[in-house]
Amino acid sequence: MKIICLVKYVPNVEDIKYDYEKNILIRDNVKLILNPDDACAVAFALELKEHQPEHEIEVITMGPKSVKPFVEDLLRRNVDKASIISDKLFAGSDTYATSKILSHYLKDKEFDCILTGTNSLDGDTSHIPSQIGELLGLNQMSNITKIDLARFKKTKAVIEVENGENVLTYAMQLPAILSLRKESDYKLPYIEYENMSLDVSDRLDIISNQELGLAKEEIGLKGSLTKVVNTYNKNFEEKDKVVVENNEEGIDFVYSFLKKKGFV
């Protein structure tokens, strides 16, 4: 089977920077990590390949070229092929434009299944997988916590989904887009020692809009239908707190508070 994994490298939220004038996220010089949900998607694909080596895995990511070393690391972990979709023209794309760009690249590809994460740490919209589903005419499912390895077939997958209240098991026709959640807990394997500095450049493509040929109106800020117009700091109401020690007096104070308010 041919499996495509869509992954995103996200700024480590700890060192996020934001351009308040232009209202865009600054991704340069920020430490990037593989989005946790997406790491599970790649890890599942690799686990599958471990059992059945004939599976072929391609990783596709749209983002800055600086993700190259990270992508190379995935290739050293047994991913067959990777493509980085990168162009200055794509900067500022919202989820609508991003989905269009990714779908444009995907529409001519052959695959049996697309694996993605459910949410990205920075965008956190969960829009991309279902929007690509719409553009490619594929079904899609989010919040997957398990894919049944034994029943993963060319035309069908059996998956478990958690929606907060229930665990739902579905049989889903492939090709489709399966979006994993971090709780699925598939773990990326380590790079084997002899592959540590393997040259993988022949398996890595960098694709710009030159190759994709999308019109300027369709991509970047121009192609976006949503726009951040303001940012606000969160303000929380401070209270006149009473500070007590964790001793008999303190406990008595808490107890009478509970009593007064009718909680006990």
Add this chain to the structure above:
Amino acid sequence: MKNTLIYIDQENIINSIELLEVARQIHADQEYQSFGLLINQQIENKYLGEFDSIINIKDQNIKSYDQLALTDVIEELQNEYQFESIIIPATHIGRMLAPRLAMRLHVGLVADVTEIKKDEKSLELIRPAFSGRIMAGIETNAKKPIMLTVRQNVFTHHIDQNKELKMINYQPNNYNKAEIDLLEKKQCELSYDIRESEILVSGGGGALKDFEQIKNLADKLNAEVSASRKIIDDGKASRNIQVGQSGKTVSPELYIALGISGAIEHVAGLKNIENIISVNINKNAPICSLSDIVVVGDAIEFVKKLANKLEKN
């Protein structure tokens, strides 16, 4: 007259109906009509009384989890009713349905809205951004409908008058079905929903070493247990009880925060809480400034002592 559509998701019916408040905030400056979309569900009219109309579809071929069919159906309704806005709860299904539908209708979509700012000139949909560090006000392009998903349990709408409800029995003409079958549905192990709790005893990093003890205190207070992400990431509890940005928004009457620092992502999940007691070894932890009482000390020691006190009295 403007029309607005609210998708009533069986995953969270009550909160779907509360999205009438969102419709009000978006459209109140003009005359508008609210439509609720009900597919294969039976809900008593008294709960629906604030909608002007309910589009009622009964067709067992449309599964609640079939995004393809749902998208086709709502597209058809859009053509018929020309909704000015489509409001969808940010449930598991809602979060898959909305992006697909927005793409189909070629309109922008704002996810997980928590606040609405409207004046004569503009409509800003506000959502947490950058992991909840700041709030972003987002505008969509002028094309209609305005589409948004709304974070669950953030808006509340009080039914104060029961209008004459118009029931529109609707049979969609044409839709594709996705090839997907539900094989099994199991309840998550948890028997309660922290969003409905009156008292939450919540544990964090400072209570990691003996998270089980917290249950004991909760039992004595007739309360339920919730947690910060620290506990969930450590595997001590299921994500269903996580409070915060990537967890749930809770509004209990009393929140007891045990060894929780009060990171902005956590506090984002606390809404309209009258009483907060926090226990922390650091009296300057951010959660403390939001608290009525701060107990300085070890969380687990506190739990044991208070449980003891409750037992004696």
